[in-house]
Amino acid sequence: MSEASSRARTAALLERFPRETLAVRPTPLERLRNLEAHLSVAPLWVKRDDLTGLAFGGNKARKLEFLMAEAKRRRALCVVTTGFPQSNHARDVAVAARRLGLDPVLIIVGKDPRDATGNLLLDQLLGAEIHFAPTVRRAIAGALRVVSSKRLRGKRPYFILPGGSMPVGALGYVDAFLEMHAQFEAMGREMPARQYVALGSGGTLAGLLVGRALTSAHTRLVGVRVVEKRLLRDAAVLRLATRTARLLGRADLRISSSDFDVEDDFVGERYGTSTEEGDLATDAFARREGIFLDPVYTAKSGAAFLEHAESSAFDPRTGALFWHTGGTIALFR
Numbered sequence: 456m457s458e459a460s461s462r463a464r465t466a467a468l469l470e471r472f473p474r475e476t477l478a479v480r481p482t483p484l485e486r487l488r489n490l491e492a493h494l495s496v497a498p499l500w501v502k503r504d505d506l507t508g509l510a511f512g513g514n515k516a517r518k519l520e521f522l523m524a525e526a527k528r529r530r531a532l533c534v535v536t537t538g539f540p541q542s543n544h545a546r547d548v549a550v551a552a553r554r555l556g557l558d559p560v561l562i563i564v565g566k567d568p569r570d571a572t573g574n575l576l577l578d579q580l581l582g583a584e585i586h587f588a589p590t591v592r593r594a595i596a597g598a599l600r601v602v603s604s605k606r607l608r609g610k611r612p613y614f615i616l617p618g619g620s621m622p623v624g625a626l627g628y629v630d631a632f633l634e635m636h637a638q639f640e641a642m643g644r645e646m647p648a649r650q651y652v653a654l655g656s657g658g659t660l661a662g663l664l665v666g667r668a669l670t671s672a673h674t675r676l677v678g679v680r681v682v683e684k685r686l687l688r689d690a691a692v693l694r695l696a697t698r699t700a701r702l703l704g705r706a707d708l709r710i711s712s713s714d715f716d717v718e719d720d721f722v723g724e725r726y727g728t729s730t731e732e733g734d735l736a737t738d739a740f741a742r743r744e745g746i747f748l749d750p751v752y753t754a755k756s757g758a759a760f761l762e763h764a765e766s767s768a769f770d771p772r773t774g775a776l777f778w779h780t781g782g783t784i785a786l787f788r
């Protein structure tokens with residue numbers, strides 16, 4: 456079967472799921488011509504998922520199209536999730552909830568600051584019900600308690616896992632893979648042999664992996680870890696990809712750890728801290744392309760992309776692609 460007909464069949468599988476229109480799609484696929492000239496490597500591509508709209512762009516808008524539709528299908532009145540004070544996910548859940556007339560409830564890991572900045576400030580502006588918990592574990596336990604108490608009070612909560620990384624959310628990136636696939640086909644070009652994406656809670660990479668497997672496309676996905684290994688094991692990404700395939704009715708699909716690479720060397724000290732390579736990548740993207748990266752996610756995935764572009768032999772016919780997954784509000788934290 457050709458890749459185009461596998462794409463059409465995968466799109467038909469996705470159409471069976473309810474979906475809210477929240478993201479601006481398709482996002483632009485652009486050539487990074489100034490970086491190409493600077494590094495003497497071509498072609499280099501960026502998929503501008505920082506421009507998905509919703510509020511300030513980013514990967515969560517795609518996941519939430521399916522997650523919020525599921526919340527509505529279950530006739531939820533409120534959505535509950537957890538994240539750090541600068542969580543793009545928590546912010547976008549709150550934005551999407553407001554758009555659809557549901558109440559956002561956020562359990563934020565950390566202390567209530569006197570002056571909120573960045574995403575937490577936006578969460579407050581959105582009027583989200585915000586609770587604070589000292590650790591991730593206690594935030595999740597707190598979220599489950601909030602879910603039970605809302606349920607008892609007839610508020611019909613829908614709980615979204617951190618990062619929206621559950622099979623329904625990952626469908627957004629199965630669809631994103633098809634969108635990017637179609638964009639290359641429309642240009643009459645082969646898809647880049649390597650694609651780089653930040654690896655946080657895993658839903659974005661899991662969705663892309665399922666999209667790649669279902670279309671049998673010739674490309675290798677590289678997840679650039681931005682969280683410590685103990686917080687997200689490669690096996691968890693595989694499990695999520697397998698469950699996403701099963702949700703699509705393709706339990707037969709085999710995805711194994713040999714189907715993707717995980718780049719571990721760009722996390723730095725830990726999740727959330729900036730790194731020297733990340734700062735250099737941020738400067739390079741801003742000064743050469745007028746594109747802003749964020750210190751937590753895309754500076755690290757962007758650093759891996761640029762470093763590999765410089766040091767490894769990308770196939771000169773197809774080059775490499777960088778998924779810009781957003782997060783730029785963190786520049787203002």
Ligand SMILES: Cc1ncc(COP(=O)(O)O)c(C=O)c1O
Nearest residue numbers: 655656657658659752780781782
């Ligand atoms: C801006 C940004 N990029 C990348 C990611 C990583 O995506 P995922 O959590 O699906 O691995 C996230 C969320 O965690 C994010 O907010």
